Amino acid sequence: MKEITCEWIEKAEKDFRVAKRELTLEPPEYDAVCFHSQQCVEKYLKAVLQENDIYFGKIHELTPLLEKCIEIIPQLSNFKNELEELSSFAVEIRYPGTTADKEDAEECFSTAEKIRRVIRNYFKLPEE
Numbered sequence: 001m002k003e004i005t006c007e008w009i010e011k012a013e014k015d016f017r018v019a020k021r022e023l024t025l026e027p028p029e030y031d032a033v034c035f036h037s038q039q040c041v042e043k044y045l046k047a048v049l050q051e052n053d054i055y056f057g058k059i060h061e062l063t064p065l066l067e068k069c070i071e072i073i074p075q076l077s078n079f080k081n082e083l084e085e086l087s088s089f090a091v092e093i094r095y096p097g098t099t100a101d102k103e104d105a106e107e108c109f110s111t112a113e114k115i116r117r118v119i120r121n122y123f124k125l126p127e128e
Contacts, residue, residue, distance in 0.1 A: 001123065005051040009123070012043035016116060019109050030100040034089035037108035038062070041086060044119045045069050051123075060090040073122050082111040 019036035022028050038060075045065040049056045054068050062083040070077045086108055092098045100108070120127060 002051055005047050005123075008043050008047035008050055009125070012040045012047065012116070015040035015043065016112060019112060023105065023109060028102075028105065030102060030105040031093050033105035034086075034100040034108040035093050037105075037112035038086050038089040040112045041083065041115045042090070044115055048072055048119060048122065060087075062087040062090075073118060075118055076115070079111065079115060079118075082107075082114075086111050 015036040019033045019040060022033045022036070041062060042060060042065065045062065046056055048069045049065065049072075052072055054072075056065060056068065059065065063080070066076060066080060066083050089100070089104075089108060093100060117127060
């Protein structure tokens with residue numbers, strides 16, 4: 001695996017740990033869970049593209065990244081609707097006017113867990 005791919009995965013794992021930890025706190029910051037779940041998925045998708053020398057540019061929208069990754073990992077096509085929802089937590093959640101609730105946070109984290117599992121399997125990495 002390329003060094004830069006490893007760096008994308010390390011960054012994705014940091015976001016995953018933050019989201020997971022935040023869910024255990026009282027009170028949890030649901031906005032943070034959603035944001036870091038989205039970031040985790042974004043970075044995992046970019047790791048796949050990076051490893052396969054596919055250009056992705058500076059983008060936070062998950063759907064275009066997913067479309068490129070489906071060619072490499074067809075199983076990811078099962079998550080298209082979930083990733084469209086998760087994409088909304090890349091930017092808007094950081095500003096006034098949008099907040100997440102417990103259900104949003106649980107759904108976002110669940111999506112991140114699923115994508116993480118598929119991509120870690122692709123890279124033959126332990127689930128941890």
